[in-house]
Amino acid sequence: MSMRGEVAVIGVGMTKFGEHWDKQLRDLFVEAALEAIEDAQVDLRDIKAMFIGNMGSGLWVEQEHLGPLLADYLGIPGTPSLKIESACASSGMAFRLGVISVAVGLYDIVLVGGVEKTSDVTHGESIHHLASVADREWEAFYGMTLPALFALIAKRHMMQYGTTREQLAKVAVKNHKHGSYNPKAQFQRPISIEDVLNSPLVADPLRLLDCSPISDGAAVAIIARSDIARKFTDTPVYVLGSGVATDTIALHDRDDITTFKSIVLAAREAYKMAKVEPKDINVAEVHDSFTIAEILAYEDLGFVKKGEGGKLIDEGVTELGGKIPVNTSGGLKARGHSPGATGIAQIVEIVLQLRNDAGKRQVSNAEIGLTQNIGGSGASCVIHIFGNKR
Amino acid sequence: MSIMSVPKAPRIWQLAERRYRLIGTQCLKCGRVFIGPRKICPQCGSRELRDIELPKRGKIYSYTVVRNPPVEREKQGPYIIAIVELENGCKLTTEIVDCSPEEIDIGTVVEAVFRKIGEEDKTGVIYYGCKFRPVK
Numbered sequence: 365m366s367m368r369g370e371v372a373v374i375g376v377g378m379t380k381f382g383e384h385w386d387k388q389l390r391d392l393f394v395e396a397a398l399e400a401i402e403d404a405q406v407d408l409r410d411i412k413a414m415f416i417g418n419m420g421s422g423l424w425v426e427q428e429h430l431g432p433l434l435a436d437y438l439g440i441p442g443t444p445s446l447k448i449e450s451a452c453a454s455s456g457m458a459f460r461l462g463v464i465s466v467a468v469g470l471y472d473i474v475l476v477g478g479v480e481k482t483s484d485v486t487h488g489e490s491i492h493h494l495a496s497v498a499d500r501e502w503e504a505f506y507g508m509t510l511p512a513l514f515a516l517i518a519k520r521h522m523m524q525y526g527t528t529r530e531q532l533a534k535v536a537v538k539n540h541k542h543g544s545y546n547p548k549a550q551f552q553r554p555i556s557i558e559d560v561l562n563s564p565l566v567a568d569p570l571r572l573l574d575c576s577p578i579s580d581g582a583a584v585a586i587i588a589r590s591d592i593a594r595k596f597t598d599t600p601v602y603v604l605g606s607g608v609a610t611d612t613i614a615l616h617d618r619d620d621i622t623t624f625k626s627i628v629l630a631a632r633e634a635y636k637m638a639k640v641e642p643k644d645i646n647v648a649e650v651h652d653s654f655t656i657a658e659i660l661a662y663e664d665l666g667f668v669k670k671g672e673g674g675k676l677i678d679e680g681v682t683e684l685g686g687k688i689p690v691n692t693s694g695g696l697k698a699r700g701h702s703p704g705a706t707g708i709a710q711i712v713e714i715v716l717q718l719r720n721d722a723g724k725r726q727v728s729n730a731e732i733g734l735t736q737n738i739g740g741s742g743a744s745c746v747i748h749i750f751g752n753k754r
Numbered sequence: 755m756s757i758m759s760v761p762k763a764p765r766i767w768q769l770a771e772r773r774y775r776l777i778g779t780q781c782l783k784c785g786r787v788f789i790g791p792r793k794i795c796p797q798c799g800s801r802e803l804r805d806i807e808l809p810k811r812g813k814i815y816s817y818t819v820v821r822n823p824p825v826e827r828e829k830q831g832p833y834i835i836a837i838v839e840l841e842n843g844c845k846l847t848t849e850i851v852d853c854s855p856e857e858i859d860i861g862t863v864v865e866a867v868f869r870k871i872g873e874e875d876k877t878g879v880i881y882y883g884c885k886f887r888p889v890k
């Protein structure tokens with residue numbers, strides 16, 4: 365069977381991403397869920413199942429068993445509910461599983477969400493926890509961190525393809541500019557290339573303003589069978605394509621670290637299911653955990669040939685007003701990156717764009733949008749393609 | 755707190771000998787070499803793999819300086835972390851020591867040295883393994 369167009373997003377909600385000192389993980393989730401339920405015009409009791417993306421609640425707040433906890437605190441104990449983990453791609457994966465459960469006819473209406481609470485620990489502890497997305501025994505054990513993995517990739521990409529330090533900076537500048545139009549973005553302040561180049565080094569050549577923050581946040585989407593979607597909303601957004609893939613857990617076990625095979629494979633599946641090509645995409649949210657990751661995404665999604673990602677940012681193609689605006693929400697860089705919630709936050713943005721609800725950052729006539737969410741240094745990837753027509 | 759309370763000793767012990775002697779795994783079918791023990795080759799699917807002692811020399815494939823370290827290395831200060839490609843093609847992650855970042859580049863020839871990697875806490879196990887240094 366093909367899932368193309370079988371499932372629609374009928375409502376979305378999210379918290380602002382950032383440092384929520386006064387809120388717990390469950391508070392963040394309930395806040396986003398209630399907003400999505402309101403947006404979808406469904407009753408809480410209409411929700412037949414929940415799939416929740418979360419990367420590290422056991423590490424950051426020593427809480428596992430999020431499925432029942434969050435159903436309980438949403439006031440619907442008894443509802444099937446489980447946590448899905450795939451590092452920073454957790455909620456993109458949760459969305460995929462929710463879509464499958466509706467497409468096969470198991471449930472009519474499902475809540476898919478993501479949540480992470482990271483700010484209760486020190487920065488050093490967060491860096492330690494984030495390193496568990498890599499191979500603990502053969503990477504993190506020796507001192508590898510997530511920013512360092514992307515620094516190794518950046519260094520090779522610069523050497524192999526001549527990608528420049530300025531091109532990386534331009535990704536952050538663009539995303540901060542976009543974030544300034546998004547009231548839910550963590551950073552709503554435009555920055556300059558000089559700001560990026562003068563920010564402190566984190567892992568050479570990557571600097572502080574090349575890196576997304578580690579945020580608290582939650583995001584939720586309500587999905588339904590397409591044939592009942594219009595009972596709830598005049599603007600359903602249809603899931604046209606879905607793709608998932610993995611790669612070796614350790615970066616050092618890959619032949620070429622300047623490409624994420626997981627993106628290439630997941631994109632192939634998603635484009636085929638959606639019956640679209642890269643050139644058909646009007647707007648995209650990609651996983652810019654680090655500026656170099658957005659350059660890789662351009663290439664591995666097929667927006668340009670391998671090695672030409674830097675040129676795409678130079679030409680302004682991915683800015684608002686360009687041919688394929690990328691990360692209109694501000695991306696992970698400016699909207700914020702809450703590892704378990706980022707995948708659904710990307711979907712929230714594309715749904716708003718395709719409903720013409722994106723305010724100052726609206727892409728005109730957007731009909732087909734794409735989300736691309738990776739875990740760790742690309743060991744997992746999930747991609748979805750959406751359309752406002754079935 | 756939560757980090758220090760995770761007992762690492764069993765995990766350290768399970769891999770200690772391989773780390774001390776730099777033992778990897780080679781696929782007998784496609785020839786690919788991996789750091790760490792494997793039963794099945796992720797490249798060709800073969801189940802015929804054997805342990806091999808890895809070459810102690812290689813060159814830097816990519817590297818960086820970690821300036822925002824994880825909590826257990828906060829006292830250490832910035833350090834160089836790299837992927838090194840050994841003479842038989844096996845790639846591994848390691849720290850580069852006994853040099854400054856300015857003295858190395860992609861392609862720099864390096865050799866393995868036995869070093870302390872870290873410790874559980876003041877009273878817990880100290881763990882060891884290989885780091886690499888430039889060949890003078």
Ligand SMILES: [Zn+2]
Nearest residue numbers: 781784795798
């Ligand atoms: Zn093999």
